[in-house]
Amino acid sequence: MQLNFAAREVAIKLVYYGPALSGKTTNLKALHARVAEESRGRLMTLDTKDDRTLFFDVLPLVFRADVDGATIRVRVKVFTVPGQVVHSSTRRLVLQGADGIVFVADSQVSETENNAASFLDLRANFKDMGRSLAQVPLVIQFNKRDLVKIRRDAEIDDLARRGTDPVYKASATRGEGVIECFFGLLERAWRSLDKEHDLASTLGLPSDLFLERAAASLGYDETARALSAASVRCCGS
Amino acid sequence: MRASRVPPPAFDVVGDLNVRIEDVVDREDLFEMCRSAQALFGLGVRVYSSEGALLANEGRELSMCGLVNETAAGRAACGATVNRAKSVDPLSSAEVSDGYLARGRALGADHVVHACFTGLAYRIVPLVYETRHVGRIVLGPYAPADMKEAPALLVRTLPTLDRQEANARLLGLPRFEPSALAQIAQHLKTALEVIIFSSHKAYLTSKMHLYSVRESYRTLEEKNERLEEALARLKELDRLKSNFLGTVSHELRTPLTSIIGYSEMLADGIAGPLATEQAEFVDTIHRKGEQLLALIVGLLDLSKLESGTMSLRYAPMQIGPTLKEVVSTLAPGALKKGVEVELALDRTFCELAGDAERLRQVFVNLVDNAVKFTPKGGKVTVTATVRTIEPGALSEVRGTSDVDDIGIVLLAAPHLDQKAVEVTITDTGIGIPPADRAKVFDAFYQVDSSATREHGGTGLGLSIVRRIVEAHHGVVSVQANEPQGTIFVVTLPSAHARRVMPSRVPPAVRP
Numbered sequence: 014m015q016l017n018f019a020a021r022e023v024a025i026k027l028v029y030y031g032p033a034l035s036g037k038t039t040n041l042k043a044l045h046a047r048v049a050e051e052s053r054g055r056l057m058t059l060d061t062k063d064d065r066t067l068f069f070d071v072l073p074l075v076f077r078a079d080v081d082g083a084t085i086r087v088r089v090k091v092f093t094v095p096g097q098v099v100h101s102s103t104r105r106l107v108l109q110g111a112d113g114i115v116f117v118a119d120s121q122v123s124e125t126e127n128n129a130a131s132f133l134d135l136r137a138n139f140k141d142m143g144r145s146l147a148q149v150p151l152v153i154q155f156n157k158r159d160l161v162k163i164r165r166d167a168e169i170d171d172l173a174r175r176g177t178d179p180v181y182k183a184s185a186t187r188g189e190g191v192i193e194c195f196f197g198l199l200e201r202a203w204r205s206l207d208k209e210h211d212l213a214s215t216l217g218l219p220s221d222l223f224l225e226r227a228a229a230s231l232g233y234d235e236t237a238r239a240l241s242a243a244s245v246r247c248c249g250s
Numbered sequence: 251m252r253a254s255r256v257p258p259p260a261f262d263v264v265g266d267l268n269v270r271i272e273d274v275v276d277r278e279d280l281f282e283m284c285r286s287a288q289a290l291f292g293l294g295v296r297v298y299s300s301e302g303a304l305l306a307n308e309g310r311e312l313s314m315c316g317l318v319n320e321t322a323a324g325r326a327a328c329g330a331t332v333n334r335a336k337s338v339d340p341l342s343s344a345e346v347s348d349g350y351l352a353r354g355r356a357l358g359a360d361h362v363v364h365a366c367f368t369g370l371a372y373r374i375v376p377l378v379y380e381t382r383h384v385g386r387i388v389l390g391p392y393a394p395a396d397m398k399e400a401p402a403l404l405v406r407t408l409p410t411l412d413r414q415e416a417n418a419r420l421l422g423l424p425r426f427e428p429s430a431l432a433q434i435a436q437h438l439k440t441a442l443e444v445i446i447f448s449s450h451k452a453y454l455t456s457k458m459h460l461y462s463v464r465e466s467y468r469t470l471e472e473k474n475e476r477l478e479e480a481l482a483r484l485k486e487l488d489r490l491k492s493n494f495l496g497t498v499s500h501e502l503r504t505p506l507t508s509i510i511g512y513s514e515m516l517a518d519g520i521a522g523p524l525a526t527e528q529a530e531f532v533d534t535i536h537r538k539g540e541q542l543l544a545l546i547v548g549l550l551d552l553s554k555l556e557s558g559t560m561s562l563r564y565a566p567m568q569i570g571p572t573l574k575e576v577v578s579t580l581a582p583g584a585l586k587k588g589v590e591v592e593l594a595l596d597r598t599f600c601e602l603a604g605d606a607e608r609l610r611q612v613f614v615n616l617v618d619n620a621v622k623f624t625p626k627g628g629k630v631t632v633t634a635t636v637r638t639i640e641p642g643a644l645s646e647v648r649g650t651s652d653v654d655d656i657g658i659v660l661l662a663a664p665h666l667d668q669k670a671v672e673v674t675i676t677d678t679g680i681g682i683p684p685a686d687r688a689k690v691f692d693a694f695y696q697v698d699s700s701a702t703r704e705h706g707g708t709g710l711g712l713s714i715v716r717r718i719v720e721a722h723h724g725v726v727s728v729q730a731n732e733p734q735g736t737i738f739v740v741t742l743p744s745a746h747a748r749r750v751m752p753s754r755v756p757p758a759v760r761p
């Protein structure tokens with residue numbers, strides 16, 4: 014996170030991580046398509062080969078909230094990493110300084126092992142950077158729910174309830190579950206940063222106000238609560 | 251001794267930096283864009299950075315402006331107008347009160363129109379990148395479509411100006427409709443924003459290329475470091491092991507030599523005559539002592555060979571004399587057992603670079619084995635021939651082909667036929683089952699058979715043979731002799747072939 018008091022700006026970095034072809038880039042495209050125009054910049058897809066990410070994709074977003082007659086800008090840069098195993102150096106570079114992670118898993122049964130390997134890779138990378146994954150806001154997305162031969166709902170729900178991280182189900186190609194998942198991470202990341210830096214008083218921006226403005230920019234006017242409740246654990250319990 | 255690790259880059263390479271137009275777009279390119287817009291639309295175009303620095307400027311002085319600029323007061327008023335135009339914040343939602351400005355959706359999303367005291371106007375559009383204000387485009391001055399004549403403001407500002415002339419000049423200017431201006435401004439804004447986007451993208455790409463390579467290099471370095479540490483540890487262990495073996499063998503050998511010596515003297519009756527039974531016992535002590543000594547010597551040799559502390563003294567030599575000596579030493583014993591040993595030397599003249607004493611040891615071991623595992627009436631044949639070998643043939647047999655190494659073109663032996671001496675030791679004995687053929691070269695390995703048990707031995711002979719042969723860059727292999735028996739083949743490269751052989755031992759593991 015970067016704080017710029019003079020400009021009344023906060024910059025946050027969120028990263029979509031996961032195995033190759035799990036749908037990280039597709040998530041970002043779906044997000045771009047759904048965010049209000051005045052809140053988004055151009056989606057930058059850096060150097061791809063056969064549609065596989067080589068370096069990263071990045072989508073700049075800005076959420077504005079007016080407090081005491083001044084506008085506070087929360088700039089959120091959303092990155093994807095390249096999932097292919099060979100690009101591990103690049104993944105580490107993109108991961109540096111992340112304020113939150115969406116782990117995009119591929120729901121297909123056959124991808125179970127790749128999901129696990131990629132997650133171990135994520136953990137190892139954080140460890141290398143001297144951070145613990147336990148301290149990083151994280152949400153998990155099971156993508157490609159529209160396919161057959163996928164992990165069953167009941168199985169995922171059950172596992173989700175046992176874990177500590179919110180789990181979302183999505184079909185990024187159809188745009189389903191994408192916003193919910195993104196908002197889920199945004200909320201976790203914001204609350205964690207607020208706890209650490211007391212943004213409510215240093216910036217004069219209460220969490221609830223920020224989340225409400227962000228939800229509005231994501232097309233959920235006045236319904237941030239509904240978005241917050243979209244993870245498996247919340248609706249299941 | 252652990253070297254310090256290089257940490258991964260601690261900063262965010264793709265961090266959220268303020269992108270400045272002047273950093274990502276070439277000045278000349280900006281000018282060119284302004285020039286072509288000016289030519290196409292007949293409008294002056296200026297580009298300012300977010301800090302208000304003029305980055306590009308293209309426009310012809312309008313006749314009206316020429317009139318104003320004739321006087322010092324006119325020039326000053328013009329400068330003040332331009333200054334105000336470039337400091338207007340098109341993104342601010344604050345109310346505009348000075349009467350010069352107009353803004354609103356009707357003009358285009360975030361456009362501002364700034365009026366000049368002459369009745370002309372400027373249109374200002376912000377440039378936005380990554381949702382940040384990075385600069386602005388200022389179009390104009392131009393004559394608005396609804397302009398009628400010189401405004402009162404002009405007269406107030408420059409009372410001495412020729413009003414009629416001013417009106418004539420103003421009315422002679424082409425007029426611009428607000429909608430057309432909005433389109434032109436929007437077009438230029440989009441084009442410039444795309445240019446900024448693409449330039450920044452190219453910049454990020456090259457930065458990522460650079461840092462990815464660096465990061466990969468760093469990871470490799472780290473792995474290398476760990477491997478080197480592991481290797482050093484292994485080498486140290488290896489050294490300790492052979493030191494230990496060396497010391498132990500030495501400490502064992504000294505007292506053993508005394509045991510053998512004294513039992514020999516006893517047997518020779520130096521300490522007085524022995525009874526038959528006593529003589530038998532002493533003889534057993536002597537024989538077992540010799541056996542033990544052979545084992546210790548073998549272990550010592552092996553440990554020296556393994557740790558690389560046995561220094562072989564390579565000198566120019568021929569194989570013929572060595573083989574003759576071996577056969578003449580072992581043939582009498584074999585004959586007593588009823589096994590004939592024959593030596594067939596065929597055009598063996600080929601200079602080797604070898605340690606004659608060690609090679610003698612090789613062939614003593616092989617011929618000794620052949621005799622040992624061949625029953626009465628059998629025959630052992632030793633032959634030697636000079637052969638031509640394919641380049642790389644010897645390394646391939648050992649499974650250390652260099653084919654996919656980087657730089658093979660520099661490291662590989664020149665493509666010349668080379669000579670080698672091939673020695674075969676053929677017997678008609680019990681043979682070695684196919685499954686055991688690779689294993690007999692392992693230390694202590696003996697084929698589990700009654701014949702082996704009957705002969706005792708340590709199982710070290712062949713492992714020493716292989717190590718010595720390989721130290722000579724040679725190869726030893728075993729195959730079946732038809733209809734029965736075994737053939738051991740030793741191939742030793744000529745001195746010349748050895749000279750052109752690439753060193754296959756990586757520097758790090760060289761003793």
Ligand SMILES: Nc1nc2c(ncn2[C@@H]2O[C@H](COP(=O)(O)OP(=O)(O)OP(=O)(O)O)[C@@H](O)[C@H]2O)c(=O)[nH]1
Nearest residue numbers: 033034035036037038039066095096157184185186
């Ligand atoms: N059926 C289905 N296909 C999907 C879904 N999400 C992504 N895909 C497809 O999966 C493929 C890979 O998607 P990407 O978004 O490029 O995957 P990625 O995770 O960015 O892959 P890398 O850049 O290699 O790490 C594409 O063909 C997508 O169309 C989904 O929800 N359902």
Ligand SMILES: Nc1ncnc2c1ncn2[C@@H]1O[C@H](COP(=O)(O)OP(=O)(O)OP(=O)(O)O)[C@@H](O)[C@H]1O
Nearest residue numbers: 619620623681690696697707708709710711712736
């Ligand atoms: N010519 C051969 N014919 C049949 N078997 C053989 C022959 N040469 C070696 N072997 C088998 O290979 C084993 C290993 O041979 P090696 O020379 O290493 O040990 P050894 O002869 O048993 O003992 P040492 O040579 O130490 O006295 C032998 O025990 C034997 O089983």
Ligand SMILES: [Mg+2]
Nearest residue numbers: 037038065066
């Ligand atoms: Mg991708």
Ligand SMILES: [Mg+2]
Nearest residue numbers: 615619711712
């Ligand atoms: Mg032997």
